[in-house]
Amino acid sequence: xxxxxxxxxxxxxxxxxFAGGMKLATPREKLLENPNMGWTADxxxxxxxxxxxxxxxxAIGLVLPWALDxxxxxxxxxxxxxxxxxxxxxIVHGRRKETKALPMNVVLLVLAVFVAVGRFAG
Numbered sequence: 435x436x437x438x439x440x441x442x443x444x445x446x447x448x449x450x451x452f453a454g455g456m457k458l459a460t461p462r463e464k465l466l467e468n469p470n471m472g473w474t475a476d477x478x479x480x481x482x483x484x485x486x487x488x489x490x491x492x493a494i495g496l497v498l499p500w501a502l503d504x505x506x507x508x509x510x511x512x513x514x515x516x517x518x519x520x521x522x523x524x525i526v527h528g529r530r531k532e533t534k535a536l537p538m539n540v541v542l543l544v545l546a547v548f549v550a551v552g553r554f555a556g
Contacts, residue, residue, distance in 0.1 A: 439548070439552040446493065453486070454489030458483055496509060510551075517546035524540065
């Protein structure tokens with residue numbers, strides 16, 4: 435079970451560092467040109483940057499606290515935060531009728547819940 439939790443956390447960490455980094459490094463106007471980032475039209479530039487920053491911090495929180503055994507409670511808390519982010523993403527994409535994004539959001543939600551429950555229990 436521990437291996438499965440590490441794989442789920444690691445996979446999410448990589449994805450969120452990439453996604454969050456893109457949101458932080460790319461101007462909102464450029465993100466709007468990407469057909470997969472249409473949701474950014476509903477958010478201000480600072481809000482998109484904040485989401486990206488939160489994703490990067492949560493990605494770090496998924497791995498480092500548990501790996502270093504320093505405040506390991508931060509790992510399931512980070513996973514819980516990412517689950518909340520995915521619930522929000524599902525709502526935003528659903529309202530915008532961006533159904534192509536929903537399967538990935540559901541997978542990320544399930545992975546985040548798995549890590550949160552597994553690490554809170556462990």
